[in-house]
Amino acid sequence: MTTRGDGRAARRAATLYDSLSEDSAGRVIRAFSSSFGLASRLLGEPVRTRVRNLYALVRVADEIVDNTDPGLGAEARATMLTWLHDDVRHAVEHGYSANLVVHAYARTARSCGIGADLVDPFFESMRADLETTEHTQASFERYVYGSAEVVGLMCLRVFLAETGPGRDAEYARLAPGAQRLGAAFQKVNFLRDLADDHDLLGRRYFPGLDVERFSDADRDRILDDIDQDLAAAAAVIPALPRSSRRAVGAAHATFAELCSRLRATPAPEIRRTRVRVPDPVKARLLAGALVRSRS
Numbered sequence: 001m002t003t004r005g006d007g008r009a010a011r012r013a014a015t016l017y018d019s020l021s022e023d024s025a026g027r028v029i030r031a032f033s034s035s036f037g038l039a040s041r042l043l044g045e046p047v048r049t050r051v052r053n054l055y056a057l058v059r060v061a062d063e064i065v066d067n068t069d070p071g072l073g074a075e076a077r078a079t080m081l082t083w084l085h086d087d088v089r090h091a092v093e094h095g096y097s098a099n100l101v102v103h104a105y106a107r108t109a110r111s112c113g114i115g116a117d118l119v120d121p122f123f124e125s126m127r128a129d130l131e132t133t134e135h136t137q138a139s140f141e142r143y144v145y146g147s148a149e150v151v152g153l154m155c156l157r158v159f160l161a162e163t164g165p166g167r168d169a170e171y172a173r174l175a176p177g178a179q180r181l182g183a184a185f186q187k188v189n190f191l192r193d194l195a196d197d198h199d200l201l202g203r204r205y206f207p208g209l210d211v212e213r214f215s216d217a218d219r220d221r222i223l224d225d226i227d228q229d230l231a232a233a234a235a236v237i238p239a240l241p242r243s244s245r246r247a248v249g250a251a252h253a254t255f256a257e258l259c260s261r262l263r264a265t266p267a268p269e270i271r272r273t274r275v276r277v278p279d280p281v282k283a284r285l286l287a288g289a290l291v292r293s294r295s
Contacts, residue, residue: 017103018103018104018107020100021100021101021103021104021107022049022052022053022104022107024056024100024101024104025049025052025053025055025056025057025100025101025104025105026049026052026056028055028056028059028060028101029052029055029056029059032059032063033055033059038250038282038283038286039247039248039250039251039254039286040052040055040247041247042243042246042247042250042286042289042290043243043244043246043247044243046111046162047158047159047161047162047241047243047244049108050107050108050111050112050158050161051108051155051158051247052104053101053104053105053107053108054105054108054114054151054154054155054158055151056101056104056105057088057101057102057104057105058122058151060084060101061081061084061122061123061126062126064077064080064081064084064126065077065081065126065127065129065130066129066201068200068201074130074131077130078127078130081123081126081127081130084099084102084123085120085123087099087102088102088105088106088119088123089116091103091105091106092106092109092110092115092116092119095107095110108158111161112154112157112158112161113157113161114154114157114158118150118153118154118157119150119154121145121146121150122146122147122150122151123146124142124146125142125143125144125145125146125147126146126147128142128143128146129201129203132203133202133203133204134203134204135204135205135206135207136207137207140205140206140207143205144182144183144186144187145179145183147186148182148183148185148186149178149179149180149182149183150182151182152178152179152180152181152182152183153175153178153179153182155178156171156174156175156178157171159240159241159244160174160241162241163241170239173236173239174236174239174240176232176236177232177233177235177236177237178233178236180229180230180232180233181229181230181233181248181251181252183229184226184229184230184233184255185251185255187222187225187226187229188226188255188258188259188262190205190206191219191222191223191226191262191270192258192262192270192274192275192276193274194211194214194270194271195270195271195272195273195274196274198211206218206222209222211271214267214268214270214271215267216266216267218267219262219263219265219267219270220263223259223262223263226259227259230252230255230256230259233252234252237249237252246289246290247289249289250285250286250288250289250290253285253288253289254277254282254285257277257281257285258275258276258277261275261277262275
């Protein structure tokens with residue numbers, strides 16, 4: 001027989017576990033993503049915690065497929081990725097996982113209506129990193145959709161979760177912009193990580209690009225495409241809820257700044273080093289996003 005006190009204790013334990021899982025997701029983001037961590041501070045609650053829960057899962061999956069430990073081969077990493085995907089499915093269905101990051105993700109997915117239609121393509125793209133070293137245009141588009149565009153759509157689900165009736169129609173209206181923003185972020189990271197992706201991981205993401213002969217013309221062609229994605233995304237940012245608008249605007253501004261810096265960097269240098277936005281510049285961009293969100 002369960003007493004009333006036992007029930008209260010069980011609820012306290014469950015609440016503590018939920019809180020611990022979300023704290024763990026926050027620690028993952030702080031450790032792995034300074035730019036995202038900074039922009040996410042502009043989000044109001046519960047959106048901030050929910051978005052961090054999403055990104056923590058994404059980071060854990062990334063770390064599995066990008067692990068360069070010679071003792072951990074592709075087969076072992078594929079098994080780990082399958083376990084993670086299976087755990088996500090189980091947690092979303094049942095509301096619980098022994099993996100704290102997965103538990104946090106499942107809380108967000110269940111609260112915001114994020115289903116298998118978004119998370120399954122993400123894991124498909126992660127598996128492609130273990131199997132594909134050079135992309136065609138078709139496989140590149142599938143990869144970018146699964147690895148980045150669906151993450152933008154997950155975030156959009158979170159942004160609109162508290163907006164009440166009409167949110168599905170608003171989601172449909174804003175979804176293309178969310179996808180374009182995710183695609184832009186991914187392509188920028190491919191460009192700035194050109195050296196590591198090619199030299200350490202043996203990957204060529206951009207179709208038809210000869211990394212060994214990477215030129216200023218290649219750089220500009222890629223950046224022209226990214227600029228189009230950023231422009232399409234910028235058009236829908238004003239329609240987001242205010243705190244989400246601030247954070248997304250700050251992230252958009254940071255990546256637009258990265259594009260400007262990449263365009264000003266000679267191709268041989270991009271091939272050797274990772275272009276970054278200095279912290280004082282990031283702070284200025286965040287301040288600008290705050291000002292714009294009030295207008």
